[in-house]
Amino acid sequence: MTALTRRAWRIGPLVSRIVAALFGSYGLATLFSLAVFALPISKPQAVLTGQLASFAIYAGAVIWVFAVRRASTAWIGLLFAAAALAPLAWSAF
DSSP: OOHHHHHHHHHHHHHHHHHIIIIIHHHHHHHHHHHGGGSSSOHHHHHHHHHHHHHHHHHHHHHHHHHSSOHHHHHHHHHHHHHHHHHHHHHTO
16 A cells, blocks of 8 residues: 555545545534424424524534444445434424
8 A cells, every 4th residue: 555545545534534524514503494394383482492502513523423423334324314304394484
């Protein structure tokens, strides 16, 4: 293995985690804030609840992405959470 190949093996998972933290966590927080509209509460209360909770969801997802052992586990976890929230977000509108 050359030095460039060894460096790519170390940088690849890090870049994957950064992309998952930036975009995957944002998508998860967005889905959660939309899924709140499926709750039986008034629309203004749903907007406020969704916006406030999305900050915590985003921060928690970013921390979790870097806390898991493998980058693929982070992506799988984000996809499972998004798959669970997607029907609720879709049914709200």
